[in-house]
Amino acid sequence: MRDNAALDPENRALYSEILRAPAGYDLDAALATTYTLDFETALVVPATLAFHAAENRQETLETPLALLEGLERLSARIAIFCEAGRIKAVPKGANRLTALLEDTITEVTAPRGGAFHPKLWLLRFVPIGGHGAPRLRLALLSRNLTTDASWDLSLSLDGTVGGAIHDQNAPLVDLVGALPGLASGRPTPDHVATMVAALAEDLSRAAWEHPEHIRRIGFAVNGLTDQVWRPQIGRTLGVVSPFVTDGALQALCRGVDPASATLVSRGEELALLASETLTRFGRTLVLDEMAETEDGEESEQPSRGPVPARGLHAKAFITERYSSTEITIGSGNATAPALIGGQNVEVFATLSGYTSQLGTVEAQLAPERLGRFLREFVPYAPVTSPQEDAAEHRLEQVHRALAATRLVLRCEADEDGRIQLHLSAADQVTLPDNMSLRIWPVVAGIEHGINVTVLNAQEQLLARLALRDVTRWVGVRLRDETTGLEQHFTLGTELTDLPEARTAEILRALIENRDAFLRYIRLLLGDVSEAAKALFAAGQGGSHSGVFGNNKDTPILEDMVRALSGDGRQLRDIERLVTRLSDPDTGQSEVIPEEFLQLWETFRSVIREDRRHG
Template sequence: MPAEGFFDPDHRQLYTDLLRPPEGYRFEDAIATTYSLDFETALVIPTSIVFRDAENREEMLANPMALLEGVERMAGRLAIYCDRGMIKGARPDAARLMALYENTITEVSAPGGGAFHPKIWCVRFRSDTPDDFVRMRLGILSRNLTSDRSWDLCLCLDGVVGSTANPSNAPLERLLRKLPELANVATRPTAPVFLPALLKDLQRCHWELPLGATRVAFSVNGLGGDTWSLPKGERLAILSPFVSDQALTALRDGVPEENPCHLIARSEELDCLSPEVLGRFSVHTLDERATENDGEDNEARPSVELEGLHAKAYVVERRQRLQISIGSANATTPALLPQTAHKSNIEVMASLEGPISRMGGIDNVLFSESFSKLLAEYVPSDPPVNDDIRVAKRLLEKLRYEIARLALELHCREEGDLVCLTLVSAGQALPIALPDNVTCSIRPLTHENTVGFDANAFLQGESASLDLGELALGELTRWLGLGLRHEPSGTQLHFTLGARLIGLPEGRDAAVLRAMIANSENFFRYLSLLLGTLGEGIFGTESTGEGQWARQLGRPGSSLLEPLVRALCQGGPELEQIDRLLQRLEDPTGGASIVPSEFLELWESFVPFVKTNNKKKKGRTR
């Protein structure tokens, strides 16, 4: 891609493209970081890895069997870290499936008291040929792991793991190594098993540079040590949705005052800046008319729907060289000036550098014709007439931050077929000072009580525990839904927190699996996913009917018999996976099986071969 295309809104990349293996390679494992997260988007990720033809988010979310298979296969091969308190509220059906995925997501906090804000993906791929090099892919993003449709940026680098170290990767390695320690010490989960091997390969990975760049450098703010150096040069352009006077002043001081500096930010943020700081920049915003899509053909409009600016980039010209820095850091004090900020964020930045003769300059890289169409001159807004809602939102955000610092434990107690849940605070957490006009509710995300249980007395230390009702074993999850409400204004804030499960009954994962599959129709669909027989129609929602599946079971050319025989002949893992599935679907109470008897009769013919293959594999590992 030419350098001027880097900020071209017509050059799109799907989020899931980061996880697509190169030709002849397969996905091995990955670590991701994000500030905020929603469960629906997190569920799409493993599904898109397993089913490479899946690109439509809505189609994937409409097929719970495909989501279930994706989560099952990717368990233990993905690790996602997000800022504690920044998981969005979720529907009960998504939360139920996330019970199988809950060890994949770890909530962490920045040691400097600010936001855990980096957005990266570090992915490993292995070749189908054993002697080939391991390949890696690095994504440095401004986008969170959510369904947000804002205009974002991503730098995607492919690399090969060699025999020599690459010192430029040291900041990334330090960040990834530190991640498990950033979780609350009282409820900290174990680090991913694959993390040491991934870090070892990252140390020796050498990246293919794009855009005519001659070097790339990585920086991490908020963990001590070296931080991202503010760009200094003859010209500077800043692309940042959020801004502050102090950070912009520090950035502007790096450029001679007689040279223009460009600033592109959100209008509501620009309204909060001092006139003195604004006067030192040429200021633009995204033109709302240019980012709206009215459904009519119009060549002057971009081909994508945009809903506001979220991208962060710093472009500087210095001595006939161009530097493009992108990543998570806004032009704010907690992000860029951690040494002076009351609270400092964890941020990650990547800087590409090369000669202007090859990369271009600010005028044709950032202010290209296609991107300039999205810009408008900044016009100050009228001050808000009523600021009560804004004040209420700030209050609820402050309370969210304080509640998210708590280490929560969810104690389980079996009573018959149900599990009673009690929430307690682990460690020495101080009571939360809730104002009289604010209420807080907490509920297990899968509980039928969607209003939640009154948590004010618990959070204020007046009660040592909070009864959260009872759930069936297949509904049990560590995820809690919290709701804050400012009564005078009606302002509400909903978010999700994870608790550590204490006394989790055995067989929970199998119970979730049984609850998700639920009937023989879904069993056959899931079986087809295991065998890879649904092809491009995998994400369709049209049902063929339970009886039709059974009638096709043993016929020549049926949708299941032939792939079962093919799996047997090829010696792959499918038959072992089916055998394990059948064991997990057995009802421990002796209830009726969701697996049709016709299939069990057919499966008896394959059982001896499964046992034989298991013996062979055990013999090879001795």
């Protein structure tokens, strides 16, 4: 936060900055909550955390060895909780590395029947030397873990873990502690539940560093109990919310002079509001079309130009009370499920500071700040289709039923070594008339799926796949045949009887030749940031320098000898890799050079000797 410009679009923060460890610290654990999720973003996150050089998302996605090593290093230390049935579909086939996210992602449902809607990151960093207290970082966002490029708002707080309990954190502690128990279908993995409990304990004792001009920070969570929180409103009101309902807005602006109330939302949402609601706001504003791009791609304009967006997604409630300005940000929209009934699980942070320092509501929305990207809303009659609305409702009902049932994928190896996937469901789901359902394994793609009319305990053969393409994720397409409306999404299943060799098969598919193997060895041995930079620079091409290097590269042998004097992590990583890529009977491998295997046997004997003396 800079000066008194809390909502100034020039205050930019890259996602990678939020995830980056402070100097002198390593990431120890990371927890994220989101409503929707896409696999590409989930794959990039571990690489971003592991390799600080990975600033470019597409560059990272096009470097599979970096994705692989990010997952290998950190997937067990990352927990992502998302709404069941809200993982985006991948009809053309997903990256097979999504299999390594199976224990990272847990699908959950809101306990009071609404949506699981909080968006936060909680990260714990530990000193590299092992001395000193851990640090926490809390990030509250308005965006989901997806590729959407929208106008968003975030708050990032750093703090230290001490001995005293801080009551202000109690709502957050309750939310984090409740997450494993909200799992839908497949239970939360034990190691994830243990990590989350430890994070909740540290969170209860976290003391936060306040942004400039902020005197107090308060947290609130809705949707876990029947107690519903909403911001306290003073003499003025500014609402920034992409989704709005009449009841929530009327409750928020009760007692506020319309001349002192401003509403910023999406035009299609404002068009659905009652005229009585609109008259309670002196100004109703929408994002100017010039501030958006059609495809959400990065703008080539300089930083003073329009912020690239795909619509408004930020949420904020701003008010002046006594001599203070209060800004509430978080996941909740100005809607009844978020602020009136409390059905949705939402998280909020309210920041308070002197109005003379933080600014008024009018100042936060002034033309030289956020206001320069806004324009007056011109009322219009929305075009609605009762038939399509009814179809959307039917699709959503089946969507929720599919997300609520426990799906099981049973693996069975056939004579050709391929895996037959047998699909069943704990609870029966029957399709209404004029609706079709197609289900497919996400790595294989929609063409390799089956059409389903009913899901129940009776198994159906879903597909026959190579072991490396088996995951617990299935793609789903629901279609209303009357209107042609469709919903595409991904569901998680409980994967049973999975052969232990799957991870090794995935590694063999990615490390397909000796060049790739040696590039990966360099990544394991090198400094994290420098190794990543080299790998991204090489892309998927390039050639290796041989086991003993050349005049441009540090020899691998030298790096391995240096690793012996460290903590041994790199050599343990190499042992894990060599074991997975080698034939268990002969110890040989098509992708590992023979001279490296001979060299590695020498290192193995040294490592064993060190362990005996350890």
